[in-house]
Amino acid sequence: MIRVHKIHPAGSGPDDPPADRITLDREDRHRRRAVMTGENGLSFLLDEADAVFLHHGDRLELEDGRIVEVLAEPEDLVEIAADNAAHLVRIAWHLGNRHLPTQLMGETVRIRRDHVIEGMVARLGGRLTPVTAPFDPEGGAYGHGRTQGHSHDHGPGHSHGHTHSGAHHHHDTGHD
The missing domain is CATH 3.30.70.790 (UreE, C-terminal domain)
Structure with missing residues (x-):
């Protein structure tokens, strides 16, 4: 499987038109290793030493030079x-x-x-x-848009559920 060779921050990197785009919500943009499939069907592997936070507009350069643009899901x-x-x-x-x-x-x-x-x-x-x-929260002391890891109870019946929409697919192989 073709791998991500380099992550270019939004506004930098090659100006080539993207071969594909991938739309991810905030949680899906925080990854270390994941197989992802873009809107046009291009599958690739993100495999970083440490977890990274992908921002709206970042460009993923694949091993063969193709570019995949990251879009933050509204x-x-x-x-x-x-x-x-x-x-x-x-x-x-x-x-x-x-x-x-x-x-x-x-x-x-x-x-x-x-x-x-x-x-x-x-x-x-x-x-x-x-x-x-799109939601691109500050990184802060605990990581890119991540919190300290504890929750606040808002009482019975209150939930923070969410759904995923849009045309994206990924196979999580673990958050780090």
Whole structure:
């Protein structure tokens, strides 16, 4: 099976048009080893020494020189704005204190939809706008968009389930 030879960060690397594209959600973009199949049927192996986080727009160069473009699957998010930078920093502190993956957007931040957290942000005076967009949270101290590894119980009946949509296939051979 053809392997990924090099990962080029978004905006860098060969300008060749991609031979294929692969659309992955945030969890699927954090991998060490996986067989992946692009939208046009090109199968390849990502096999890195350590887990990597693939960002929207990254380009995977295969051993034969072909390029596969990584696209982040749009997810249900909420964009948070505040009155000023100090107010946004206060809200961001509360999100970080809860170990929530957060994408910094300049004058706004994005998080995954969660009615409990959205209620907290509203009580803090944040302005919330639901969006469906790619999610590329900050790396932070624990890795690219990953949290510390513990959960917060929001009570009975509250779940954070998600579904995968779009035309992508991968065979997970293990997260590291």
